[in-house]
Amino acid sequence: MAPRVFLTLPFCESHEEGDGVSYYWGTSGASALVTGVAAYLLSKYPSLDANTLRYALTTYGDPLHGYENPAPRINVHKAESAIVAGVKMNDSRTRLPSLNIKDATASLQSRDEMERAVALSTLVRNQxxxxxxxxxxxxxxxxxxxxxxxxxxxxxxxxxxxxxxxxxxxxxxxxxxxxxxxxxxxxxVRDNECAKWIPWSTDINWSVRWCVSEYLASFPDSYPQLEMTYDPDSIISTAAPLIQWLKDKRS
Structure with missing residues (x-):
């Protein structure tokens, strides 16, 4: 529900850099933001219950257009306005529908993606x-x-x-x-897969680039290393030496 990428915060690397900012992302960052929002709203409105808060955050979030993940981006102002306007804490509409998976195999054919996801998780968990x-x-x-x-x-x-x-x-x-x-x-890891890994050093996803970095770190005497960055504007420049090395190697 949080903006899962490009989360900005005051510069926190080990060296000083004036008024710069740092970036972080992923489920860890999103969880911290959602927890902070929940703590703020629950402390400001002591009578607010978890179901009502969950309903307000999910219903009044901003959809991310052109993005496959169906979760909205949290909009604290809209959620708080809805709470102030009187989202009823004991109103059945504030309770999110639950999924009761009776036949996980059958639920894999559901049109509801969450039902399919829960069904698959159930099958995996039960081996x-x-x-x-x-x-x-x-x-x-x-x-x-x-x-x-x-x-x-x-x-x-x-x-x-x-x-x-x-x-x-x-x-x-x-x-x-x-x-x-x-x-x-x-x-x-295979030491002969370097040419497959290096092109992924420009991927926007941190986890993908981290895997590239870990792969190269497994063979420090054979391959150049990838400097990791959270700054989306620096991804291409930090990967450039690797891309050039691979191009020279192929030549």
Missing amino acids: LCSRELLWQCLNDPSPVVRKIAVSALEKPLNEQERDIFWERLEKEAEGGVRGLFAYGLLQD
Whole structure:
């Protein structure tokens, strides 16, 4: 629900830099922001209950257009205005619908992406999900379902799966899913895959770039290293030496 990327905060690196800012992102950053917002509103309105707060934050958030993740961006002003206007704390409309998964296998065919996601999680948790089914779920249109599937796969088990991981990484549009594919490939690093890893040093997703950095760090005597940055405007420039090194190597 928080703006999951490009979160700005006062400059916090180890060296001084005047009035500069730092960047952080990911679920860790989003969780901190949502927690802070919840603490602020609950302290300002002591009679506010969690269901009402959750309803206000989700209903009055701003949708992120052109972005696959269905969660809205938190808008504290709109949420607080709704609370002040009288979102009823005991109104049944403030309670989010719950998912009661009776048949997880059947729910995988649901039109509701959250129902499919909960169903897949249930099967994985109960060890009732085959690897074949996980691969099938990677074709699901929902990035939430795809994240669950690739997380459950963990890593390629053979060369054929490794090739498919690379193919899926190339085709995947959602950054979080790409990060999980990259992390899976990182589990059994190969020193002959440098040419596959380096192009991903310009990916907008931090996790993908972190995996590139970790891969290169596994072979410090063979390959140049990637300087990590949270600044979205510095991603290309920090990756440039790597891209040039690979271009020279190919020449």
